[in-house]
Amino acid sequence: MAAPSKDEILAHFREQAEFCRALGSPFMEALCLAMVEDAEQHGPVGRLIKGWAGDPRRDALALRIAGYLHYSALGDKAPELTAVYPSANPDWTMEAVWPVAHDWLARHERAAKVFIKSPPQTNETRRAIALLPGFLKVASLFPGPMHLLELGASAGLNQNWDRFNYQTTRWELTGNSDVVIDTDWNGPPPDHIDMSFNVATRAACDQSPVNLSKPSAARRLKSYIWPDQPARLARLDAAIALARRTRVRVEKADAADWLKAKLASRPDEGPTVIYHSVFLQYPPAETRRALLSLIEDAGAEATWDRPLAWVCFEPAAFFQGPTQVGIEPNEFITYMRVWPEGEDHRLIRSDGHVTQVQAL
The missing domain is CATH 3.40.50 (Rossmann fold)
Known part of the structure; x- marks a missing residue:
């Protein structure tokens, strides 16, 4: 199967934004759309999705990148990201969140690429x-x-x-x-x-x-x-x-x-x-x-x-x-x-x- 085009990948991000809206997450809806805009402007999201070989919808690619950002915000090494995320800022706006998220991805692209190799597991x-x-x-x-x-x-x-x-x-x-x-x-x-x-x-x-005995795995x-x-x-x-x-x-x-x-x-x-x-x-x-x-x-x-x-x-x-x-x-x-x-x-x-x- 041929690798998906950039347009096909971004169509998945837009579709995921709609799923998130329907399931009651305005934050995730806005984040997915912000990632689309970033990719169109050749930002770090564009570099992360470049060359993705699988089916982006089946792979839940948008949720993989969003998961990396949330993982970072839940830790103690990204206080600037934690500060703008909803848990610390219930009055969040994507205008405040995305510049911080963009900078974090730009500075940690290698870690993000490793993280998104694994599929999301919510264990809902x-x-x-x-x-x-x-x-x-x-x-x-x-x-x-x-x-x-x-x-x-x-x-x-x-x-x-x-x-x-x-x-x-x-x-x-x-x-x-x-x-x-x-x-x-x-x-x-x-x-x-x-x-x-x-x-x-x-x-x-x-x-x-x-393995829930590992704090990093639970996080x-x-x-x-x-x-x-x-x-x-x-x-x-x-x-x-x-x-x-x-x-x-x-x-x-x-x-x-x-x-x-x-x-x-x-x-x-x-x-x-x-x-x-x-x-x-x-x-x-x-x-x-x-x-x-x-x-x-x-x-x-x-x-x-x-x-x-x-x-x-x-x-x-x-x-x-x-x-x-x-x-x-x-x-x-x-x-x-x-x-x-x-x-x-x-x-x-x-x-x-x-x-x-x-x-x-």
Whole structure:
């Protein structure tokens, strides 16, 4: 595939600005547009994107550069940048922010180029509330000990989903942590809201797991949270503290290889639950096919004593079905399938940050 042109890359930045606006971040909207102008004027952003070989949209290139700037602002070596960012200056203006950000990028281009080689990882804990209806259904069908397998887990924050507190204007579910997950929930509460969870084992994998014992790794994770969204930042801090306390572990592995090994040795009692969120668009097509084949094969061998469930929150385009009236391909849905019967369900639809939910 030919490398993208500069115009194609800047189209991605403009599109990302619109996504940020729609998801409630005027700071990120303005920053993405400022980076477009800088690139057009041959500034440091133009030099950072020059020669980018991948698909800028798939690579989230704008968020990589924005993440480097936020990472710098969160540290103690860029006080001039920290001072103009929203955490220190709620009355920020991009007219004040960008000259400082421009100078920082110009002076640290080498560090920025190294930073943007890695993809963003937000480990968005709010997605747990999109997965929750699936977990509740699994618990209602199979009361035995639950065995969790998370794919693309990043830092593993969502391994603690059963310990989170869920709050909406329509319903609540209390956990045993300081992590609060809220959203604008439309429609009836999830079925089986009174179920309790019996989680016996937890395991997770990622190609590039975030080691939260390293302050720099936790800071990098936080850098991808948009700077003018303090509630998300606070929720991430609480989730990191919980993950450290519960000694969450994420194995470094290819998802297909890891899942094959885990399914081959899954326990003889209770449901095994494979889950993931906003993960499927990142592996190559052959890996997706291998994962789906592994899940189907394991499902075919499931029994009522040894059931299997697959719960995921992913772009709706992956799970288009004849009953999906009114669902756009760029929306996200919670999809689940359970075996031994192989029945599938589409439970909710939302956006990538789960700022609102529509029960299906």
